[in-house]
Amino acid sequence: MKSKNQELQMFLDDLQAGNDRAKERIAEIIRNKESEYMFDELGIEVIK
Numbered sequence: 001m002k003s004k005n006q007e008l009q010m011f012l013d014d015l016q017a018g019n020d021r022a023k024e025r026i027a028e029i030i031r032n033k034e035s036e037y038m039f040d041e042l043g044i045e046v047i048k
Contacts (some may be wrong), residue, residue: 008042011025012042
């Protein structure tokens with residue numbers, strides 16, 4: 001199992017590369033309602 005830091009780094013790498021996996025991950029985060037944790041980690045404010 002990957003740590004949250006490893007997951008976050010992979011996500012950021014995907015985001016920088018502009019690949020679809022990052023977009024899919026964003027959609028998954030939102031669907032799974034874990035957005036607050038992930039987006040807080042990224043320093044992105046979630047608007048509800």
